[in-house]
Amino acid sequence: MDYIEFEGKTVDxxxxxxxxxxxVPREKLSIDILSEGSGGxxxxxxxxxRIRASLLTLDLTADLxxxxxxxxxxxxxxxxxxxxxxxxxxxxxxxxxEGLLLRMHVSAEVNVREEKDCIVLDVKGNxxxxxxxxxxxxxxxxxxxxxxxxxxxxxNKKKIVIDVESxxxxxxxxxxxxAHRLAQQVKKTKKKxxxxxxxxxxxxxxxxxxxxxxxxxxxxxxxxxxxxxxIMPLNTSQNKGEGTKEPPRE
Amino acid sequence: xKDLIKYIAQALVDHPEQVExxxxxxxxxxxxxxxxxxEDLGKVIGKQGKTAKAxxxxxxxxxxxxxxxTVLEIIE
Numbered sequence: 585m586d587y588i589e590f591e592g593k594t595v596d597x598x599x600x601x602x603x604x605x606x607x608v609p610r611e612k613l614s615i616d617i618l619s620e621g622s623g624g625x626x627x628x629x630x631x632x633x634r635i636r637a638s639l640l641t642l643d644l645t646a647d648l649x650x651x652x653x654x655x656x657x658x659x660x661x662x663x664x665x666x667x668x669x670x671x672x673x674x675x676x677x678x679x680x681x682e683g684l685l686l687r688m689h690v691s692a693e694v695n696v697r698e699e700k701d702c703i704v705l706d707v708k709g710n711x712x713x714x715x716x717x718x719x720x721x722x723x724x725x726x727x728x729x730x731x732x733x734x735x736x737x738x739x740n741k742k743k744i745v746i747d748v749e750s751x752x753x754x755x756x757x758x759x760x761x762x763a764h765r766l767a768q769q770v771k772k773t774k775k776k777x778x779x780x781x782x783x784x785x786x787x788x789x790x791x792x793x794x795x796x797x798x799x800x801x802x803x804x805x806x807x808x809x810x811x812x813x814x815i816m817p818l819n820t821s822q823n824k825g826e827g828t829k830e831p832p833r834e
Numbered sequence: 835x836k837d838l839i840k841y842i843a844q845a846l847v848d849h850p851e852q853v854e855x856x857x858x859x860x861x862x863x864x865x866x867x868x869x870x871x872x873e874d875l876g877k878v879i880g881k882q883g884k885t886a887k888a889x890x891x892x893x894x895x896x897x898x899x900x901x902x903x904t905v906l907e908i909i910e
Contacts, residue, residue: 632851684842684892714895722892726888729888809882
């Protein structure tokens with residue numbers, strides 16, 4: 585017999601979670617109460633109520649998979665209430681992000697958009713400066729956490745991108761124009777230029793932008809999260825005339 | 835602030851029931867202490883401390899709003 589354990593602040597809450605998990609009314613579950621739980625103060629010293637539930641009728645073919653991830657289902661209250669509501673990752677991500685924003689005291693609306701290889705969560709609301717941070721570091725941090733939280737089971741291959749007021753697009757445009765400007769400069773001076781401390785995503789944009797340019801090459805240098813990017817001319821003397829974007833000689 | 839860290843940590847770990855967060859409140863600076871199950875320590879720290887760094891970044895962003903400083907300590 586397959587049992588799943590559920591936790592909640594009260595026995596009722598745990599039962600409700602069990603119902604949500606199996607997606608059946610209370611009557612269809614066999615429930616054993618393992619511990620009643622006690623309130624504590626502000627969540628400190630509180631004991632959670634634990635119950636053990638199983639389906640009475642064994643029409644749970646689809647639930648076999650659910651049993652595998654039972655750790656996941658007895659997860660945090662906030663996340664769990666959310667997870668059982670809708671299985672799709674996009675919605676999980678949305679709820680997780682909303683919970684996070686709520687606790688950051690940012691009131692904002694989250695819109696989900698599924699794209700081919702990623703899920704975009706678009707945040708609209710006040711405090712966008714706070715959410716973006718210096719060079720988008722706050723936004724990247726939130727995105728990292730959301731990705732990590734949803735990928736821990738390894739079932740989600742899609743990347744989650746969090747965006748505030750088209751910040752990502754604006755940043756990309758700025759980086760592309762920066763890349764072109766630097767490329768011009770490198771070609772003019774024939775000297776390599778190092779641009780400092782960028783994260784992987786930003787570096788990637790620069791690499792991709794200048795990839796098609798035959799007269800120069802880009803490399804990443806340094807260690808860790810914030811590596812530097814080097815734009816250098818490619819054997820300039822041999823390559824004259826090859827680069828399509830090469831400026832007229834002065 | 836405590837709530838925020840607890841929420842994030844519980845979303846990250848495999849044993850959310852073992853997440854413990856306490857806060858030492860100071861006038862200017864508060865210290866938040868995070869304890870997780872031993873197996874989950876890596877999850878909250880992340881590769882090269884990336885996840886821990888992300889948590890601290892979010893925490894300081896949230897603290898700015900209430901004009902305070904908050905430090906996150908992950909206790910082994």
